Amino acid sequence: MFGPKIKSMRLEQGLKQRQLAELLETDMPMYSKMELGARRVRRDQVPKLAELYKVDVKELMKLWLADGVYAILKEEDETLRLNAIDLAKEYFLANEGM
Known part of the structure; x- marks a missing residue:
């Protein structure tokens, strides 16, 4: 879900994978795997992507x-x-506000 979403946003903006790899401080093959869903984007990279694409974090x-x-449950x-x-x-719900 996440990989195809960031790919579609990148394509809408006309950006290259190389540019996103630099922004996320990774290499292009790793970024490509993120778009394919073969590797997860790190949590700290999500706000960077939200800022770049001007979407709600x-x-x-x-x-x-x-x-x-x-990813955790798909094989079950x-x-x-x-x-x-x-x-x-x-x-x-039971632990709300704790």
Whole structure:
């Protein structure tokens, strides 16, 4: 989810992968893997991307987090995945404000 999103934003802006690799202080092959979803963008790189593309950092962070959850759960049985997500949601709601 996150990789294709940053690729589409890059293409909309007419930027080269090389430019984004420099911004994120990585090399071009690594950045290419980020766009393909083969490597995760680091958390500290998300605000840099949001600033560059002039998008809400929280919206981009939400997509980044969802991508991480998906990466962890994608190999699990569907029922187990959904139950784990429900349980995590319950936990967050129960611990709100702590």
